Amino acid sequence: MKKIVLMGNPNVGKSVVFSRLTGTRVITSNYPGTTVDFSQGTSCLHKDRVYIIDAPGTYSLTPSNIAEEVALRVVKEADLIINVVDATNLERNLLLTLELLSLNKPLVVALNLWDEAHHTGVEIDVTRLEEHLGVPVIPTVAVTGEGIAHLAEYCSKPLSQPTPLFLTEDEKWKKIGHITQEVQQITHRHHSIRDIISDATIKPLTGIPIAVLIILSALWAVITIGETCITSITDPLFECYLPFITSLSDYIGPGFLQQVLIGELIDGQVDLEQSMGILTTGLYVPFGIVLPYVIAFYLIAAVLEDSGYLPRLATLTDTFFHKVGMHGYGIVPVFLGLGCNVPGILATRVLESRKQRFIAATLIAISVPCMAKTAMIFGILGQYGTLYILIVLIILALVYVVTGSVLSRILKGDCPEIFLEIPPYRRPRLDLVLKKTWMRLVAFIAEAVPYLFLGVLLINILYATGFLAWLGTVLSPLIVGWLGLPQEASAALLTGFLRKDLAIGMLLPLQMTPGQLVVAVTTLTMYFPCVGAFAVLYKELGLIDLGKAVCVMVCTAFLVGGLVRFICIGI
Amino acid sequence: MNAFITELEKGVSGKIIGLQGGCGFVNQLRSMGIREGKIISIVTIHPFRGPVVVRLDGKLITLGRGFANRIIVEL
Numbered sequence: 001m002k003k004i005v006l007m008g009n010p011n012v013g014k015s016v017v018f019s020r021l022t023g024t025r026v027i028t029s030n031y032p033g034t035t036v037d038f039s040q041g042t043s044c045l046h047k048d049r050v051y052i053i054d055a056p057g058t059y060s061l062t063p064s065n066i067a068e069e070v071a072l073r074v075v076k077e078a079d080l081i082i083n084v085v086d087a088t089n090l091e092r093n094l095l096l097t098l099e100l101l102s103l104n105k106p107l108v109v110a111l112n113l114w115d116e117a118h119h120t121g122v123e124i125d126v127t128r129l130e131e132h133l134g135v136p137v138i139p140t141v142a143v144t145g146e147g148i149a150h151l152a153e154y155c156s157k158p159l160s161q162p163t164p165l166f167l168t169e170d171e172k173w174k175k176i177g178h179i180t181q182e183v184q185q186i187t188h189r190h191h192s193i194r195d196i197i198s199d200a201t202i203k204p205l206t207g208i209p210i211a212v213l214i215i216l217s218a219l220w221a222v223i224t225i226g227e228t229c230i231t232s233i234t235d236p237l238f239e240c241y242l243p244f245i246t247s248l249s250d251y252i253g254p255g256f257l258q259q260v261l262i263g264e265l266i267d268g269q270v271d272l273e274q275s276m277g278i279l280t281t282g283l284y285v286p287f288g289i290v291l292p293y294v295i296a297f298y299l300i301a302a303v304l305e306d307s308g309y310l311p312r313l314a315t316l317t318d319t320f321f322h323k324v325g326m327h328g329y330g331i332v333p334v335f336l337g338l339g340c341n342v343p344g345i346l347a348t349r350v351l352e353s354r355k356q357r358f359i360a361a362t363l364i365a366i367s368v369p370c371m372a373k374t375a376m377i378f379g380i381l382g383q384y385g386t387l388y389i390l391i392v393l394i395i396l397a398l399v400y401v402v403t404g405s406v407l408s409r410i411l412k413g414d415c416p417e418i419f420l421e422i423p424p425y426r427r428p429r430l431d432l433v434l435k436k437t438w439m440r441l442v443a444f445i446a447e448a449v450p451y452l453f454l455g456v457l458l459i460n461i462l463y464a465t466g467f468l469a470w471l472g473t474v475l476s477p478l479i480v481g482w483l484g485l486p487q488e489a490s491a492a493l494l495t496g497f498l499r500k501d502l503a504i505g506m507l508l509p510l511q512m513t514p515g516q517l518v519v520a521v522t523t524l525t526m527y528f529p530c531v532g533a534f535a536v537l538y539k540e541l542g543l544i545d546l547g548k549a550v551c552v553m554v555c556t557a558f559l560v561g562g563l564v565r566f567i568c569i570g571i
Numbered sequence: 572m573n574a575f576i577t578e579l580e581k582g583v584s585g586k587i588i589g590l591q592g593g594c595g596f597v598n599q600l601r602s603m604g605i606r607e608g609k610i611i612s613i614v615t616i617h618p619f620r621g622p623v624v625v626r627l628d629g630k631l632i633t634l635g636r637g638f639a640n641r642i643i644v645e646l
Contacts (some may be wrong), residue, residue: 048583059602062595089630092604120629173606198631203615315633319621327635328622381574417635418622421603 001042001051004155005075008084009093011423013112016142017084018054021152025439029305030423032057032205033332036067036349038074046156053078055374059092059478061099062405066349066357080106080159082151087117087124087139091180097133098172106159107135110151114139116424121187128183134162139554143429162449163318175547194425201312202422205393213314218304222296229292238272238288245279260460266509273379274462274505279504282456289379291499294371294444297339298437306428306436310335311420318418324357324401324406326351327418339367340444340531342367345540355413359404361540362549365529367400369393372501373525378520379504379570384514395522395564403556447532455531456502459495468494483519484565486510496524515568522564527557576613576642577623584612585644592641600638604628611644 006014010032019026022041027034039054055074056067063069075081083100085093100107109406111124130137136154140147167175200206249262249270261275262270272284300359304310310332318328329350337344341364348360369377408415462468472479472490479490492506503524528550529537538546573588587609590597600606604627614624614631623639625632634642 060598062598064599089604091628092602095602115614169601173601177608199614202631202633204617204621256608311633315617315622315624316634318635319617319619322620328633417634417637418633419603420633421632422624422633450625 002155002509003051003053003077003079004082005053005078005080006082006084006113006122007055007071007075008057009059009086009089009096011143011421012084012086012089012093014056014057014084015109016053017082017112017140017148017151018052019310019428020142020145020148021045022052025435026054027436027439029302029310029428029436030308030309031305031332032421032423033067033329033347033350034305036070036346037069043152045152048156050206056349058096060095063064065352075100078105080108080155082108082110082155084110084112085109086274087114088120088122090122090124090184093178094176094179095172098167098175098505101133101135101145101162101165102167106165107162108151108154108159109133109135109137110142110147111137111139112142114147115141115144121242122186123185125183126313130178131252132179132183137548143432198312198422198425201309202315204316207312207316211313214304214309218300221300222229222293225296225299226293229295230289233294234288238284242270242272246423248279252264252270256464259464260457274508276456276460276502278453278456278460281502282453285375285501285504290372290375291445293375294339295437295441297371298440300435301335301339302433302436303428304335306426308425310421311422314418315422322451323408324363324404324410325414325415326356326404328435329358329418329420330346330356333364334368337364337370338374338439339440340447341365341368341370341529342447342536343440344370345533345536348540352416353414355408355411356415358411358541358545358549361537362407362552363400363404363531365549366403366526366553367396369396369525370530372530376501377503377525379520380507380517381514383515388514388518391518391568392521392525395560396525398525399556399560403552459502463491478558482565483523483561484569485516485520486512489516489520492520493524493527497528500524512534513569518568519561519565523557526560527554529553572646573643574646575640576611576625576644577616577636577639578646579613579644581613581615582614583646584610585646586610587642588645589643590641591643596641600642604630605632605642618622 006018008014015026015028015035022043024041026039035054035056042049042051053074055071058068061072063072081100081293083097097109126137126139138151140149140151157319201210235314249258252258261277261279263275263280266274270280272280275281314328316329317331321328321330332350333344333347336347348357351360352358377389377392468491469492472487475485475490479485480487488510492503495506496503507520537549541549580635586622587607590600609627612626614626620636622635
């Protein structure tokens with residue numbers, strides 16, 4: 001099958017072109033580096049099946065981070081390259097085009113963002129550009145689909161190889177200067193309101209208050225949407241479900257099967273939060289409590305991503321991230337990690353050095369609570385007031401800063417500086433926002449469901465066989481002596497290895513004081529990531545660094561847990 | 572007068588006349604559009620040795636202080 005690779009600078013809309021060509025849904029945003037791994041799909045173009053690959057964005061064929069290395073590897077296997085070029089930024093994009101021409105492979109240029117170029121006063125003579133490059137050039141507006149059919153025609157046509165160009169760096173720039181002068185006309189425009197907003201959100205004096213405002217309103221929106229979802233959708237649904245499960249429980253009767261499926265009866269009743277069976281807590285916690293917040297978070301995240309605000313936030317937080325060994329773009333993994341740690345850890349690929357990626361990934365796993373962890377924190381501590389929730393969040397933030405600065409001092413390696421293009425603000429499109437939220441939701445469920453059943457099953461078996469109780473006794477010096485928790489809490493902490501969200505149900509019946517709960521929740525959040533995050537950490541860091549990261553997590557969790565115990569409970 | 576862009580006030584613009592550093596670094600700057608002959612203007616310089624934001628060809632670019640310190644402009 002013919003292999004077509006989409007190449008281009010970051011944030012020029014390659015992924016949108018890709019989904020247009022293949023019908024495959026991929027995540028797109030308005031910031032450089034959304035695609036850190038390649039996506040692939042097949043498409044039927046004029047009766048031929050072709051294989052299309054969407055490579056991560058790269059400025060040149062000399063890679064400077066992992067995502068760019070991926071792009072370079074992928075392009076080598078191409079039979080045809082579609083070079084997606086940002087028409088508003090022709091000059092800078094042409095460097096990659098010239099480098100791609102030297103690869104000696106058939107090439108088509110898609111001149112994307114054609115409408116935006118027109119609006120900003122950039123006019124490009126397409127025919128002349130084709131003459132200069134010696135390859136077909138097609139103007140496209142991928143978000144609306146304009147020009148895509150034309151582009152698809154070229155994908156199935158046999159194309160001649162362009163005459164390879166071998167130029168030195170200086171010659172390339174000279175040629176680029178020459179081409180842009182010949183084909184491009186820029187009508188200067190005055191500062192628009194968009195520029196004024198753009199500047200205000202990136203300058204420290206105005207930008208920081210605006211950032212605080214945006215973050216607070218985003219947080220408020222997530223909580224409001226999440227709560228509304230719970231009270232008006234999931235709770236009524238589970239209320240309808242409860243009679244059914246109660247009669248099922250009566251039908252099965254006491255025994256091993258009831259223990260696994262329904263769990264413990266609380267005061268003779270099935271309790272969705274505390275019973276701990278596969279069909280009770282195992283369904284209610286992930287779908288009834290966590291999922292609504294996940295939906296809310298991804299909805300708001302999609303709006304923020306598509307508007308183009310994140311790179312501005314990265315600029316504002318750069319000084320802070322420097323203290324913890326990264327640079328401002330470290331905000332992107334943290335931001336995504338707040339939804340689910342798995343995409344957060346994957347997004348650490350936008351950072352250049354190994355040291356930075358190690359710090360970023362480890363810190364996410366320790367102290368960036370994903371929506372499941374956040375729901376757990378709220379679920380356990382919510383009844384005692386916002387103060388306790390705030391204490392946990394502040395502790396996590398402090399752990400992020402302290403662990404980060406310690407790691408950045410003791411680890412060897414470079415900490416490259418920020419070097420980031422700030423995209424223009426774009427109005428998020430409702431259809432794209434909804435599509436993206438839906439895709440992430442499906443990914444979340446696909447990942448949650450298998451672990452859901454396996455995790456609960458395993459826990460229930462371990463519990464029924466008495467293994468958990470035995471391990472609890474073994475670990476009791478640590479749990480009771482050091483953390484000041486009741487011995488039964490060790491079962492919850494052990495469960496947390498497999499399912500953090502379920503640990504809520506196990507902590508609730510223990511009648512702990514709010515202080516003890518703060519200790520339990522903080523330790524539970526930090527000491528180990530969930531199975532999914534663990535797998536992706538292994539993939540990104542390798543075995544040795546994974547070992548180091550786990551060491552850091554366990555040590556930090558119990559050190560901080562002990563400290564919090566002395567502050568919140570006393571000796 | 573020549574100056575490093577970190578020495579400029581915000582709002583000032585100048586023509587890039589030199590990039591200091593190794594070949595890889597200079598190429599990285601150039602591939603982002605920062606190269607000799609371009610007019611670059613300072614949008615803001617963040618305090619506490621924070622990043623510098625510049626405007627070039629109508630686009631905003633955030634640069635770490637160390638990177639910005641290697642760009643020489645003619646006023």
